[in-house]
Amino acid sequence: EVQLWESGGGLVQPGGSLRLSCAGSGFTFSTIAMGWVRLAPGKGLEWVSGLIHSGGTSYYADSVKGRFTISRDTSKNTLYLQMNSLRDEDTAIYYCAKEVSSGWSYFDDWGQGTLVTVSS
Amino acid sequence: DIHMTQSPSSLSASVGDRITITCRASQGITNYLAWVQQKPGKAPKSLIYAASSLQSGVPSRFSGSGSGTDFTLTISSLQPEDFATYYCQQYNSYPYTFGQGTNLEI
Numbered sequence: 001e002v003q004l005w006e007s008g009g010g011l012v013q014p015g016g017s018l019r020l021s022c023a024g025s026g027f028t029f030s031t032i033a034m035g036w037v038r039l040a041p042g043k044g045l046e047w048v049s050g051l052i053h054s055g056g057t058s059y060y061a062d063s064v065k066g067r068f069t070i071s072r073d074t075s076k077n078t079l080y081l082q083m084n085s086l087r088d089e090d091t092a093i094y095y096c097a098k099e100v101s102s103g104w105s106y107f108d109d110w111g112q113g114t115l116v117t118v119s120s
Numbered sequence: 121d122i123h124m125t126q127s128p129s130s131l132s133a134s135v136g137d138r139i140t141i142t143c144r145a146s147q148g149i150t151n152y153l154a155w156v157q158q159k160p161g162k163a164p165k166s167l168i169y170a171a172s173s174l175q176s177g178v179p180s181r182f183s184g185s186g187s188g189t190d191f192t193l194t195i196s197s198l199q200p201e202d203f204a205t206y207y208c209q210q211y212n213s214y215p216y217t218f219g220q221g222t223n224l225e226i
Binding site for chain 1: 156165211212217
């Protein structure tokens with residue numbers, strides 16, 4: 001059974017930083033593309049970032065480009081999202097999601113999410 | 121980036137109704153289209169991939185169709201547990217993008 005478990009959310013001031021983690025089990029972590037998706041209050045789902053298997057290439061939404069960095073530690077089966085220069089509009093529940101292959105594929109499993117609140 | 125437009129934004133319906141949600145991509149995405157369901161306080165759930173293929177365990181009352189730029193999600197006979205928000209999502213190219221969502225309510 002695939003399991004994804006996010007952690008690292010919390011309250012942070014504008015301009016601050018936070019690192020989210022997503023621990024995965026039940027699949028071969030090193031060969032699968034992973035991503036982060038967020039749900040802000042009163043808004044819809046927004047794809048934030050993705051990390052494909054081949055070459056470890058990363059992609060970002062324009063809204064977070066230059067501020068967020070996605071990475072993974074295959075020895076720990078863990079995906080990360082380093083979030084810097086946080087803004088009020090980054091307040092959201094952040095979900096990690098697993099694709100079915102090494103990239104350019106759909107999500108088939110999701111974590112339960114971790115809440116990030118950016119506020120002074 | 122590919123922009124996804126859903127309609128309607130909200131929809132009121134009753135148990136047993138048949139409903140259809142449409143999704144349009146700003147450029148052709150062949151069939152690289154997924155539908156995702158989300159209920160308040162819950163993680164998203166993937167329903168359909170490749171425009172028309174059901175994820176394992178998804179009831180057959182859900183169906184999807186379309187290719188290129190125009191897609192639909194149909195629920196043939198609404199059940200109480202189907203009232204939720206539905207999103208289309210393209211995975212033809214990064215950055216992936218979602219539609220704005222359709223809130224399906226009783």
